Amino acid sequence: MNRRLSAAITAGVILAVILAIYIGGTFLPESALRADFSQKGLPPSASHIFGTDFLGRDMFTRTVKGLSISLVIGAAASVISAFIALAVGVTAAMGRGWVDHAVNWFIDVFMSVPHTVLIILISVALARGVKGMLVGVAVTHWVGLARIIRGEVMQIRGRQYIAASRRFGKSPLWIARKHILPHMVPQFFVGLILLFPHAIMHESGLTFLGFGLPPEQPAIGIILSESMKYISGGAVWLAFFPGLSLVVLVLLIDKLGNTIRYLLEPREAQL
């Protein structure tokens, strides 16, 4: 089996896991999260692999539900963020000198602000909830990718076929659409996927701190902050398994991003 095939299989497996979490969580019947007082506060066992909480709800079910919400928000936030990055990056590279300077200056300013604080501010200003979280993560995470895209565009801009197009009298917009954007596809996708775990961590982290999703959402951050009440009483499984699942999911998506980069640009990426 060559490396390309194994990479493809890895990507497929990870995608399948992510899809399973998404489908499992999204189509979970309401009744699966009902209290069952005959099962309350049980440590992990064969019938409840993550244990149960103090309302008798299965922690594995709750975790899957929470992760599926994180996936949706993470996906939406990183897609928005990636498109912002693409627009800004291409504009900077294709525009005149002062446009590039202005955009770069703006990116520097943006990067100098601790973005977690910025997300909290934005989220709170938008009354928190899914909207606050989405906008907060989306508008703070495009800067890195925007820089990369700007760099790539600058490189391509110097190529001869671009110069030729220009001589033929094509407009910058036409050149950007026909010659530059297609080259950006790999960076764009890989950047998007690598934003994904970041967005998920922010969603959970801020929700945990009480600045994110409202408490009625069965989000992973809510599960973790709830569990803090019981850790001192010894019920560590309430935090450990959901927390670990979140970390594993984040690492899986990270791996997926790197694998896809390898598949798209085998010469530049390493596995």
Place this chain on the structure above:
Amino acid sequence: MKRIRKIIAAAAALTLAVSLLAASVGCGPSAPPDASETQTGVSSPVPAPSASTTTGGGESAATPDGDTTAAKTEVTIGFTSIPSNYDPLTTGGHGSYMSLIYSTLVALDSDVNVVPDLAEAWEVSDDTLTYTFRLRTDARFSDGEPVKASDVVFSFNTMMTAEGAEIDLNAIDSVSADGDTVTIKLKQPRSTFILDVAGIGIAPEHLYSDDFGQNPIGSGPYKLAQYDVDQQFILEANELYYGKAPQIKRAVFIMMSDEDTQLIAAKSGQVDITLTSATLAATNTIDGYNLLVEKTVDNMGIVMPVIPAGSGTSALGNPMGNDVTSDVNLRKAIAYAIDREKLCRDALNGYATPAYSENDGMPWWNPESVIETDVEYARKLLDDAGWTDTDGDGIREKNGLKASVPVYYFAGDTARQATAMGAANQVLENIGVELVVTGLGEEDVMKIMVSQPMVLAWGSANPITSYYLYHSSSVGKDDWYDPESFGSPVVDGYLDAALNATSLEEAIPYWQKAQWDGTTGTSMRGECPYIFLVNKDHLYWRRDGLNTGEQMIHAHGAAWTLVANLKDWYWES
């Protein structure tokens, strides 16, 4: 190379997991320290009492070492409320610092009897419009000045015009002093007036100013020695107190609002007594501490809008009414379908008793408000009212309307959540009505509570609570008393009669009839605007040897009700 990467990845995973558990956000360094501290509790150590010595003007705070030396006179209390204002005339009322720092004309004993305090005797005229209080002459404020009748007049007059006062004194016509007597004339009879008087602290006229709330001086058993915003306050015995000198000379109240913080504080011996929850009480034991279980009238129930949707909007413009819960048969069916004993065991580990009204066990309670669980009757009510399960999903419908409503609770209140979920399980299983239990932030609750069921808690030592809850005059106001929009001419009649009765005793039959008069009433046998569920026990970790005296049946709120009799506490030798 690959193996090293794997090891690094595993290490990274572990680090991430650990840092996640330690309340870090994705990007650790920029996590706001304040936020993580307040939210987790685990990472925020209990503010050690000794930390306050720097701000305490050289006064050393209680030592949290847990030494049980002979004749201990100090107590450290893990508390959930640190007032920022101790002005008795603009804040407070029942269930606060009032009985600790201030004298009241009359007080309530542990059996809810009205007993003398600052007034050694009082008389009520035959028409019950004139109350005459004779003050004791040995009472002094903690600054040494005697408590005069003019201070009482001043306090009442100030409170009548103050904004934010929690006691409604509209019934008062005039307050006047003559020597050692204070005469209060009422515009109309008011049976609860003497209970109102028991909640009014007397402030010194000669010291009263705008910042009196930060520098309070009273004539009660304790005086405020120190106060640190949101952290702690310290009471010391008032040597000039006219009553029996308290054995606890110094009480340190430390802010700890989280259940886990309270548990850790007790486990590490930092507090002598602190609150806890039914879950933690059932799953923990602490060496050197016992679990204090106090019975309460702190009832939890689901309040249900009794008017249909489209019944207009509330004062703040929120749409009122609910088409499902406006059917009285459906409300009663829910009430009868719940096995409350089971609910107490299931949801609160037995630390609760069944609740049937907002005032179970109080003198003005109607014992006929008790209902037996009767699932057959509940089903029949629904069948007769046209609620049947036509599509076989286990939930009844009527004319296309599903018997399914959300039930909101304040997110984070685990007792309310568990109780509501337990009730919802029983209701769905027994009668096919779905209650979807949903947590909500307090700011959002205000908007939906006039149109959706929610879990509320009541319980006070004053029957006027029933008046506020059920009298039609409060419909449409966006306050906690009337989200259900209940009003009935019959009940209004009883409530008015009760309030206008000439004495507490005379009012009792009316209060009881308002609950159930044989045909109607506010109880679950009658119009059933509230599905009462449980009276939740108040639970505390108490250090062995601390005697907390004989406590009055606890009203709503576990903090102030515990310390109301602090002057009777002592350490057993």
